Amino acid sequence: MVLARKGFSLHYIQSSPHRRSRTKPRVWEKSPSFKDDLPKEWDWRNVNGVNYCSPTRNQHIPVYCGSCWVFGTTAFSQTKHTNQPIPDCDPFHRCGSCWPDNCFAVTNYTRHYVTEYGPVSGRENMMAEIKKGGPIACSIGCTPEFDYNYTGGVYNEKSTQEPNHIVSVTGWGVDENDVEYWIVRNSWGEGWGEKGWYRVVTSST
Numbered sequence: 308m309v310l311a312r313k314g315f316s317l318h319y320i321q322s323s324p325h326r327r328s329r330t331k332p333r334v335w336e337k338s339p340s341f342k343d344d345l346p347k348e349w350d351w352r353n354v355n356g357v358n359y360c361s362p363t364r365n366q367h368i369p370v371y372c373g374s375c376w377v378f379g380t381t382a383f384s385q386t387k388h389t390n391q392p393i394p395d396c397d398p399f400h401r402c403g404s405c406w407p408d409n410c411f412a413v414t415n416y417t418r419h420y421v422t423e424y425g426p427v428s429g430r431e432n433m434m435a436e437i438k439k440g441g442p443i444a445c446s447i448g449c450t451p452e453f454d455y456n457y458t459g460g461v462y463n464e465k466s467t468q469e470p471n472h473i474v475s476v477t478g479w480g481v482d483e484n485d486v487e488y489w490i491v492r493n494s495w496g497e498g499w500g501e502k503g504w505y506r507v508v509t510s511s512t
Contacts, residue, residue, distance in 0.1 A: 345434050350478035350490055351442060359441075360477060363503030365496030430510045434479060442477040442492070446470035457500050461488045462507040479509060487511050 351359045427436045427443065437443055448468030461482055478490040488506040497503045 345431065345438065348478070348480040349434070349438050350480065351437075352477065352490075360492070363492060363497050364494060365503075433476065437476060437478060442475045445474055445476045445491070447472050447474055457505060459501050460506070461486055462505055480506070482506075 427433055433443065448466055448470050449472035450464065450466050450468050452464055452466075453462065474494070475492045476489050477492055479488065480490060481487050487509045489509055490504065490506060492504050493500060495503065
């Protein structure tokens with residue numbers, strides 16, 4: 308099924324909600340200090356033969372829902388959380404109504420305590436945080452090309468699309484052509500991309 312642009316926005320991409328939160332946890336701002344020890348490849352699906360990632364889910368089951376913020380944000384604690392309680396929480400209680408910082412606050416509010424959270428940017432800082440603390444939530448500029456036509460490989464679309472979708476970055480690697488990429492889990496089910504995952508070039512490319 309091919310959706311028109313309006314349908315694309317409605318069914319896949321979250322709206323821009325009012326950014327608010329009820330709690331004020333300590334905000335983590337410093338990057339880990341062991342960036343020099345970063346390996347060439349890291350994948351939370353295979354750490355010494357152990358897969359620490361939960362099964363890939365589809366945000367549109369049982370109904371189409373712009374809840375990528377739930378799936379992208381809860382990946383950091385995916386072994387401890389289901390995805391449904393957070394969108395069920397007041398004040399959001401609906402699809403397409405949140406951003407990661409609000410989601411962390413709601414998680415805290417429902418007594419799943421997150422003591423520190425905050426932004427991290429830059430290739431090495433992101434890698435260090437992923438290796439130390441687990442997957443991170445990341446906002447991306449999702450385009451129809453990415454949505455409908457990506458079936459595998461290292462994605463490298465040049466786009467000026469503003470961030471409108473949230474995913475979970477779980478690691479990085481290098482392909483046979485020595486192209487470095489991020490390993491990313493989407494929330495559109497195993498029928499999309501590489502069984503629900505995709506790879507996208509890092510800033511070093």
